Amino acid sequence: MSATDTRPSAPAPSGEPPRRAGELGLRELGRWTWRQLTSMRTALVLLLLLALAAVPGSVIPQSGVDALAVSRWKDEHPTLAPVYERLDLFSVYDSVWFSAIYILLMISLVGCILPRTAAYARAVRAQPPAAPRRLDRLPGHRAVRLEGVEPEAALEHAAAVLRRRRYRLRSSDQRGEAVSAERGYLREVGNLLFHVSLLVVLAGFAVGVLFGYQGAVIVVKGTTFSNTVSSYDDLDPGSRFTPAQLDPFTMTVDDFDVTWLTKGSSAGTAREFVADVSYDLDGETRTYPLRVNHPLTIGDTDVFLVGHGYAPVITVRDGEGNVAYSGPTVFLPQDQTFLSFGVVKAGSARPQQIGLDGLFFPTFSLVDGDPVTVWPDDLDPLVSMTLWTGDLGLDSGVAQSVYALDTSNATQVMRADGEQPFRLDLRPGETVQLPDDLGSVTFEDVQPWVRVQVSQTPGKFVALGGVIAALIGLLGSLFIRSRRVWVRARPDGAGATMVDVGVLERAGGGDVEDVLDALVADLTELAGPSSSSPSTATSDSTTSPSESGKDPA
């Protein structure tokens, strides 16, 4: 079933008047292009191109995968960055050139499937072809001499044997002096199923990319997230995403537990994160222990636990004694020790705005008066921050990150000696009075936060069904053996019947010898064991290459 000979080649433009070179009509050009595009060779080249085109995306950071890595890369390579940008090298898999390759491949695929399906439909209805004149020219051939059996009876028996082995036979009125049989039609079905399923997978994947979204948000223990566009810290919507498709739920993180490994080579890493959440959809409240590898599904939305950290609860009182800031403040871990960085912006503090930035140590130890982090669990936490006053830029109308302090118009408060910045080191429950009657800062306690990823991936089951179907088709296509068998019988002139068996394995690496062995054994049972003389004429061509190549040892 080698593709080159089963694919119906486009009919030669017979009957048309000959043309001079270069005088190709538009229609012919189109037909020529189509034939080129849907040839097996083109498919092969496009596949290789696809593989090649996928490479850059694995070595150059991709904005869809890691936006931060992209900006870092751009900073490090200022001259190359614009060039790469123009070539879409930071988003290879959405780029025009990458798309062009796989779209061409898909067109080629369709152009391949359609004619093959038609050819297959014809082949299923057609009779197995008549026997070739010389069966001994086939790659698999045996001749058997049957004594005391008429040629007619031998052929009847051969037909019965082949039918029992689930071959399809050429109808008897067209049989002549030979039986023609074929099996393995499903191989081609498998092949077609495989290739069609590839289109299904692509469709499912495309739906996910176009209509899906991914969002991420940090939720502090005890607080509630409501699923609206503005609640997300970042949102990566597909191009056809609409806010209306967000499932209207709210989700509260009731508790969060981590188990820290205390011994062994990976002591200090965390295991078994569990965020107990309760969520509310359509007035019904349910709870779920959200863990890594165990996402929560709410409606069409999946919620995943992807990270965690600490939020010190900090209260700032201003110079007039009013509470200017209070609440859990998300600090972002800097590394595996959970040393975390965060800022506090008390914009309403009077007489001056108060800003704090600094570090959180889950478990600290003092070395020469400076804190260092010794353990990622919050057994003995400390916040250590410096102090800013003046204009924090909060009223400028420009959107600000909550994780950075704009100090361009602010001044840092220094220690009394004027040399070092003023630093407040606080343990839970402690309060520090700020210099210059600015107010006070209290570190109340620590709350954990979790980072959840929220996403809709429509089409994911289409894609999954597609690959599963593709795999089934592939198995059929690779392992169903498709072959033709012919049996011819003639009197040998000495009262016996010569039976010729020819086998043509149509695809794959099947061995014809075992097929012949089995067939010959079945065919000779008619004459009884004594009178048969199997394999009388085993010509050279019947010795399979793998036989002769077998290892001598």
Place this chain on the structure above:
Amino acid sequence: MTDTAWETLSNQAVAAAGVVYFLALLVHLAEWASLRQPKAARSAAAAGAQEQGAGGTAVAVATGPEGADGADGRAGRVAFLGRLGVMLTAIACAAHGVALLGRGLAADPNRVPWGNMYEFTLSGTFVVTLMYLVLYKRLGLHWMAPLVVGFVTATLMIAVIWLYAEVSPLTEALNSPWLVIHVVSAVIATGAFTIGGILSIMYLVKDRRGEWTTGPLARVPSLQALDRAAYRVHAFAFPVWTFAVLITGPIWAHEAWSRYWNWDPKEVWAFITWVVYAAYLHARATGGWKGRNAALLAVVGLATLWFNFIGINYFSTTSQHSYAAPVAADAPVLGARE
């Protein structure tokens, strides 16, 4: 047994396996070396009912009865060395298996032995050996013994010297039944592709050099037989790889990272490998690409496969696949925030 005892056992078993593999390699090389002497080669081949008699007879006549006896003795020695080599390989494979088991039982809680690159390489090479032992009779692979054993010995050595890591529990993201299925199938496919790749490399070598009539390589089967055996091994490996990379991988990725396909470098290279092998299967069915070009594609496929397995970790830092960095998988995701 305590966890530390299991870990020690595992390390000792790796060492033992390495030594026995090395012995097996030496034995197989000795076997090849015996074949190198033309007389022995011919009589060995004759013993295998393969050579066309004429040469063997000529030698026997030229050297007289004693010479013939000597040649027979050598043929016997070749056969003996061959059997010994296979036996040693089997013993080494058993020790290799014990090493894997020990890794799994040394962890607390017990787990599958593929949590990091070291263990992954240990598993991959184990499957290569196992696959070879299972298939060598059926596909007549005896001639590739030194190649397989050499490959496994070298890769094990790389694993022990550069990739070794102490036993530690699985990171949270790896702790999923899908991981077991995903990795088992990926490793099986890797083992099979490796065997298929060796067949295709041999095809290319033989295609270039022409038939050998003497020497150790005379026993390498014909081009057609090589091509067919390679196809059969690849046809087995490709669906398994499809299952590992395009079904179980995405299911697991969806549960662990919320995206079933994220164009992560490991995923990209698994995809590249898949596409190259798809091209190989096409090439085998395309006139003009059959044979040599198809074999070339199989070798390219093997290169992408092993590059993905080991190399990509050193080129790219963004992989979420945590064999690259054992602790990264459950680290807080910091990147995407402004």
